[in-house]
Amino acid sequence: MISRRGLLLLSLMCGAGVLWSAALIVTLAAGARPLAAAVAVGVAAFLTVPGFAAGVLSNRRGYRTRQPMRPWRLASWVPPHVPHWAAIAAGLVFFGFWLAVVLAFASLDGNPAMKDGRYVLEDHDRVIEVNQEVYERQSDHQQQISLGVLGAFAVGGTFLCAARATDHET
DSSP, X not given: OOOHHHHXXXXXXXXXXHHHHHHHHHHHHTTOOOSOHHHHHHHHHHHHHHHHHHHHHHHHHHHOOOOOSSTTOGGGXXXXXXXXXXXXXXXXXXXXXXXXXXXXXXXXXXXXXXXXXXXXXXXXXXXEEOOHHHXXXXXXXXXXXXXXXXXXXXXXXXXXXXXXXXXXXX
């Protein structure tokens, strides 16, 4: 079992993952690309994945959770000691990341690739030649999707680790 300090550290890491992902999504939406996709997504994954996994496991073991009896009742999803405002705030931030993913998917016109030194978009066995600007924008949309998914997981990891770490009944 992970200690409270360990869970708080993982919660802080996931919180940094939320801020990292959100900041990069905003800069990508503004048309700037501050880092390479591999670095940006790699750092987000490093900050997010351990905390999310620990949060799920510690909550599952600690609360012996099952599916809630009433799916739309907030008390069935949130541990009793967690303030409802925290759960609502986490839900709103999660929704923001979900919206970023949906908007990036809607703007995606194909898979950007380089073929014979040309910028192309591949879409259902069709290859469309595009200019560098369109190619980079489509690459940015792919990066935004990855960061949005990792940001949503980071919200969950932050919430789950913090909820378990602050439970004083265990």
